[in-house]
Amino acid sequence: MFEIRFHGRGGQGAVTASKILALAAFKEGRYVISFPFFGTERRGAPVTAFTRIDDDPIRLKTQIYTPDAVVVLDSYVLGSADVTGGMSEKSYFIVNTDRKPEELGRNFRTATVDAKSIALERKLGDRTNPIINTAMIGAFARSTGIVSRESAIEAVRELSPRKKDENAEAAADAYESVRLGWLN
Amino acid sequence: MPFSIPTEEFMEPGHTACHGCGATLAMRYVLKALGKNTVVSVPASCWAVIPGAMPYRTLDVPMVYTPFAATGASISGLREALDIQGKEDYNVVGFAGDGGTADIGLQSLSGAMERGHNVFYIMYDNEGYMNTGVQRSGSTPYGAETTTTPVGKERNFKRQNKKVVADIMMAQGVPYVATATIAYPEDLIRKLDNARKIHGPKFIQVLATCPTGWYYPPEKSVEVSRLAVQSGVFPLYEFQNGVLRVSKPSKTVEVREYLSMQGRFSHLNDEDIAQLQEYVNQRMTMLLEKEKDTAKPGP
Amino acid sequence: MQSAQRKYNAILTGNDAVAVGAKLARVGFISAYPITPQTTIVEKLAEMVANREIQARYVEVESEHSALAATFASELAGIRSYTATSSHGLLYMHEMLHWTAGMRLPVVMSVVNRALGPPWNIWTEQTDTMNQKDTGWMQVYCESNQEALDTILMGYRIAESEKVMLPLMSMEDAFVLSHTSEPVSIPDQEEVDGFLPPLDLKFRIDTNNPMGYGSYSTPDGPFMELKKDMIESMKNSKNTIREVTRNFAEAFGRDYSGLIEEYAMDDADYALIASGTLASTGKYVVGKMREAGRKVGLIRLRFFRPFPDEEIVKATKNLKGVGVLDRSVSYGSSGSIANEVKSSLYEKSSIPVTGFVAGLGGRDVRIEEFEKMFDYIEKGKTGNYFIGDREGN
Amino acid sequence: MVELILAPIAEKSSKFNHTDSWRILKPEIEYDKCIRCMICWKFCPDNAFEISTGSSIPSPNERTAKLEAPVINYDYCKGCGICANECPEKCIEMTVESKKVI
Numbered sequence: 001m002f003e004i005r006f007h008g009r010g011g012q013g014a015v016t017a018s019k020i021l022a023l024a025a026f027k028e029g030r031y032v033i034s035f036p037f038f039g040t041e042r043r044g045a046p047v048t049a050f051t052r053i054d055d056d057p058i059r060l061k062t063q064i065y066t067p068d069a070v071v072v073l074d075s076y077v078l079g080s081a082d083v084t085g086g087m088s089e090k091s092y093f094i095v096n097t098d099r100k101p102e103e104l105g106r107n108f109r110t111a112t113v114d115a116k117s118i119a120l121e122r123k124l125g126d127r128t129n130p131i132i133n134t135a136m137i138g139a140f141a142r143s144t145g146i147v148s149r150e151s152a153i154e155a156v157r158e159l160s161p162r163k164k165d166e167n168a169e170a171a172a173d174a175y176e177s178v179r180l181g182w183l184n
Numbered sequence: 185m186p187f188s189i190p191t192e193e194f195m196e197p198g199h200t201a202c203h204g205c206g207a208t209l210a211m212r213y214v215l216k217a218l219g220k221n222t223v224v225s226v227p228a229s230c231w232a233v234i235p236g237a238m239p240y241r242t243l244d245v246p247m248v249y250t251p252f253a254a255t256g257a258s259i260s261g262l263r264e265a266l267d268i269q270g271k272e273d274y275n276v277v278g279f280a281g282d283g284g285t286a287d288i289g290l291q292s293l294s295g296a297m298e299r300g301h302n303v304f305y306i307m308y309d310n311e312g313y314m315n316t317g318v319q320r321s322g323s324t325p326y327g328a329e330t331t332t333t334p335v336g337k338e339r340n341f342k343r344q345n346k347k348v349v350a351d352i353m354m355a356q357g358v359p360y361v362a363t364a365t366i367a368y369p370e371d372l373i374r375k376l377d378n379a380r381k382i383h384g385p386k387f388i389q390v391l392a393t394c395p396t397g398w399y400y401p402p403e404k405s406v407e408v409s410r411l412a413v414q415s416g417v418f419p420l421y422e423f424q425n426g427v428l429r430v431s432k433p434s435k436t437v438e439v440r441e442y443l444s445m446q447g448r449f450s451h452l453n454d455e456d457i458a459q460l461q462e463y464v465n466q467r468m469t470m471l472l473e474k475e476k477d478t479a480k481p482g483p
Numbered sequence: 484m485q486s487a488q489r490k491y492n493a494i495l496t497g498n499d500a501v502a503v504g505a506k507l508a509r510v511g512f513i514s515a516y517p518i519t520p521q522t523t524i525v526e527k528l529a530e531m532v533a534n535r536e537i538q539a540r541y542v543e544v545e546s547e548h549s550a551l552a553a554t555f556a557s558e559l560a561g562i563r564s565y566t567a568t569s570s571h572g573l574l575y576m577h578e579m580l581h582w583t584a585g586m587r588l589p590v591v592m593s594v595v596n597r598a599l600g601p602p603w604n605i606w607t608e609q610t611d612t613m614n615q616k617d618t619g620w621m622q623v624y625c626e627s628n629q630e631a632l633d634t635i636l637m638g639y640r641i642a643e644s645e646k647v648m649l650p651l652m653s654m655e656d657a658f659v660l661s662h663t664s665e666p667v668s669i670p671d672q673e674e675v676d677g678f679l680p681p682l683d684l685k686f687r688i689d690t691n692n693p694m695g696y697g698s699y700s701t702p703d704g705p706f707m708e709l710k711k712d713m714i715e716s717m718k719n720s721k722n723t724i725r726e727v728t729r730n731f732a733e734a735f736g737r738d739y740s741g742l743i744e745e746y747a748m749d750d751a752d753y754a755l756i757a758s759g760t761l762a763s764t765g766k767y768v769v770g771k772m773r774e775a776g777r778k779v780g781l782i783r784l785r786f787f788r789p790f791p792d793e794e795i796v797k798a799t800k801n802l803k804g805v806g807v808l809d810r811s812v813s814y815g816s817s818g819s820i821a822n823e824v825k826s827s828l829y830e831k832s833s834i835p836v837t838g839f840v841a842g843l844g845g846r847d848v849r850i851e852e853f854e855k856m857f858d859y860i861e862k863g864k865t866g867n868y869f870i871g872d873r874e875g876n
Numbered sequence: 877m878v879e880l881i882l883a884p885i886a887e888k889s890s891k892f893n894h895t896d897s898w899r900i901l902k903p904e905i906e907y908d909k910c911i912r913c914m915i916c917w918k919f920c921p922d923n924a925f926e927i928s929t930g931s932s933i934p935s936p937n938e939r940t941a942k943l944e945a946p947v948i949n950y951d952y953c954k955g956c957g958i959c960a961n962e963c964p965e966k967c968i969e970m971t972v973e974s975k976k977v978i
Contacts, residue, residue: 035662038606059763059764061764062849196890200895238698240888241694243693245693246690247696249697254552254555260549264512264553266688292548299544402958403961406962586883709882709884
């Protein structure tokens, strides 16, 4: 079983990202479950969402405490201890930032992607609210290899309510441009 | 032709209403006007008891018993479910007392009227919780003694004016609103005939005199009801598509005459009666002004 | 490796699955009032009505009491009717719950289990529905989105059975099921139509046959007999439930095995009785413990009403100890499920019973806490324990 | 055979329930004064009035003799007295119920 935790802020699409990832894995014949930690938060407040992927039916319905991967949609939430909670050195740490992976330390398998620039280039959202969740799916696919590039892009296209092509392209861009810290 | 109202009956004899019950007459007239193809929904109230205990029914139309607060919602559900089955010709009627309308049922009534279901809501107003033994309701008039506003050394009669639900319904913009009493069944039946021409919610508040709770002899039920209109205590009006028409009684009497017939007002002194007379005058003035306003051609 | 895609054709949240279930059941009338976390069910249904994907009237009422009052009336007029609520909304319906059951109307309602305030808390807990156990409604606690969908279909068939004629509420845990996406198999409409015939309410409202619906009864009237009939029908519904779940398995290939589900119980020495998503996580933990050689199992309570007493006695017959997990509180007594289990076993078994209360207000019940519960059961600790609070229990 | 469930439904007409025992005073119509205005029938809350076309009922004149007449069904009359109170001709008298035996 592979467990992924998404951290973002309300309105950034962390919950949708967890669903897109589940769909991508489902398309490859795997069992999936995705769920938010649903708070009473409003737009802008920190948000957590979860995805589990397995070859067998998934019964475990707790939150994810020892993630195999953590996807950070907004580097502003990095300061919170919850973000890296339960991670091991084998865990993937995929962060939306223009910084290099090594700048975030070498505790995990860290990957960085400038999803904000990708989103703006593809005209997804605006400067204050770029839509970066679809790019993060591309970055996740490349970093972990848990889902293929094709499944990720297909799932992005399917679950994007608008600008399906642009979102799919954003995922592809991120797949190409994500920087994998452990390869350096 | 001696019959001023339809002769067909949809209420059977043998029911268990009190002697001289005004609420029973209200149901009898409403069903005469609406006929066989009618479904009545009744909440906790005198009318939940009037048909008698199981296995008896007293209406020749289906009667649904609902919890106290649920009249408006139940007629909403009935109406939609009947329409789905092509039974648009059924009349759906909520028939609730003043407690079930002005107090516990007001939210449900207001919702049903706002949603615009094609229903009738008849509030039979006996000005108190008569089924439970004469307690004060929002619709009890100023000055009335009830078992929860008893008159002792403190002269603790109801100190607040009557909450007039028909006025609230007018303010809410219900397409048809009227008041009626059992003393004028022809008027009530005519109003129901007008109301049924409107596809939408219809609200009629019928003053249903109650010898048991108002403390007057049962043979006076119709007389008291007539005096309520003649004294202006219960003005008759019809509000249809935004236009108000107020009936002027052919004969007028002082409020004192109406009050003096009923034990529930026997403790009132001249000052109290003058106050009530003043309130009745003001309300009539307000209604007549509204009548003038609504008669103006629209913009 | 199994392919999940061979078994499932969609990924849905629990609430969307429930809405799809109502659609497939061809409900003709929906009335509801929004409350978190039920809202997405009725939003979805409103959308389906707006898009004519479902031939139903949708009445947006001004309260939950009215939601069930309108549903009750519509069902009485002969239309298959549906509503959904949660938590305080369910409490506000309480009077109408009794009224609907007492009128013998086979309404099906979805309830998203949510804690009761104060303090306000939107997360999952079963106190809201446990409070309604004596209202004459059948109660099903679902553990997966698939079961949530399927239970709407089975629910109407059970409720509308002439031997039953009682309403049914189907539960989802707030968020853990209601807002969780899982693969789901959506059955074809024709298959559902074959399984669930249209409602034919024998005593539907008809002006050619005027009757008093509800009426009143004196102490010497049929009141006691009517209540007795409800008690009997609720008891007899067990056979209908078993039969309908069997028919459902034959038609759709998904077997919910009746009122309870036994997991790894064949040679188990110790077992935990749980419901809803806690049972799902419990199965995961049992699987891990089995790998470690511990002979543990899990009994998932699907139905709480009618209570599966015979099933519990049978399933626990060879155990050395059993625990009962309640995600609800009954002040001044033990957990609601624990009490019922003990009552079922009385004079039929001498097995020690351990009661647990955990996960209140949506607090996550973690793997370690399940392990702790099994440790307590194995040690034969009887009594009642509070698990997962800040005092370190 | 499926045994149908028992629902709380009232089917029997209340006309099988006689309410004559409620009566203390009994209305009696003096038909030779009755103008057949039917106001007594109109205001009866107990539906105790039947409409008769029988010609054997006494009548004040030939015109009224041709009209339907109100006839009290004493099985249902509770004796409230509204009919007597409302009668414009004052031809209904409330008398002490004679059949009452205690």
